[in-house]
Structures are given as C-alpha cells and as structure tokens.
Amino acid sequence: EIVLTQSPGTLSLSPGERATLSCRASQSVRSNYLAWYQQKPGQAPRLLIYGASSRATGIPDRFSGSGSGTDFTLTISRLEAEDFAVYYCQQSGSSPQTFGQGTKVEIK
C-alpha cells in the first residue's frame, strides 16, 4: 500500500499569505492519480484538485496543485478566511486508495 505523508502537520498563517502544503508518497503515484480535499469541522471533505493539478468544478483559482511521481504540492496563493481548514491528499493510482494524515491550516 502507498503511504502518503503530509507536511507540515500544522501551518499557522495570516489571511493574505501563501500556503504551501506537501504530500510525499512512499512509491510513485501512477498516472498522477493524486487528489486534494479540504475539510472543515463537522463537514464532509470537498474535492479541490484531481489528477495532481486540475481544479474541481467551482474551486477558486487561488488553489493550485502540482507535482508528479512521489512529490506533490497544494498551493493556496492568498489565504482567505474560509480557507482555514484541514487538507488531505489522496492517491488512487494503486489499490488500496489511501489518504494522507492531513495538514491543518490555522489562523496565526
């Protein structure tokens, strides 16, 4: 099984700042089957990015994804108040699908 390790565990930033979240896979993720989700307390996860770099429907362009192989990044160019949440990466290139442990983006 592919293990996804997200870093940092917590990111403390101010609104307007840039957030860079990392997701590292224990093996290469096939065909860039890497997705990113945002989860707020008491809510279901929301798909942000699929295929490593494609934004899901309705996702603002301040969210961008990049990377390939074993190293992937989610960037939020300028944090807005509603972006403070937990972010998960997910790989589905190899079964079983797996999720990272999450990165919490909190207000500094």
Place this chain on the structure above:
Amino acid sequence: QVQLQESGPGLVKPSETLSLTCSVSGGSISNYYGSWIRQPPGKGLEWIAYIYYSGSTNYNPSLKSRVTISVDTSKNQFSLKLSSVTAADTAVYYCARGPGSSSGWWDYWGQGTLVTVSS
C-alpha cells in the same frame, strides 16, 4: 445538484453487522462509481470500498473480509455492510460518488453519519 444521503443505525453492538445505505438524488448512480469512506473521531480518512453501477467492486484489503458493498440502480442507492464490528469501527461513515467512469477521486459526498459501536 447531486446530493448523497447516508442512512442507517447510529449505534451498533460489538460483533454485530453495521449496515448503511447511500441514497443519491439529483443525478443517477448509473455510469458512476460509488464509495464508502470513514473517519474515526478526530482522525483521518480511510477508504473502505467502491462499486461501479454495473456491480464490479474493489475493497480495502484491511477490511475486505468483513465488508460487502452493493448497488441498487432501480433505487439509485448503494449500500455497505461491515460485519463483526468492534469499537475500532466507530467512525463517521461517508458515501461519495466519483466523476463519470472514474474511481480516482470523489467529487460528491454525503454529509456523513456517525456510527458508534458500543454495548
């Protein structure tokens, strides 16, 4: 707008079977994958299984011996059964639907239902 809604008991006794149903509205389950994903309180996400509308399935090996996923296209629903539950199975259970003919990511999610395993 596609909506998913989980239903089932919120409390299950140890060693019994957890049964949940996901009802899809505003769109069809046909030609799509449906999945179950769970999240223990305060922890991360764990993929359980997915099913294609045709009935083909894929299970997480860590749970495979205890899990059955099924689909009823006539009711636009898919279901989960998890047998021999223990306290470690206490979690919020989410159903989700994939985009088109892909099981690579999940773009529509239910709100989740908390299932507690306790006597």
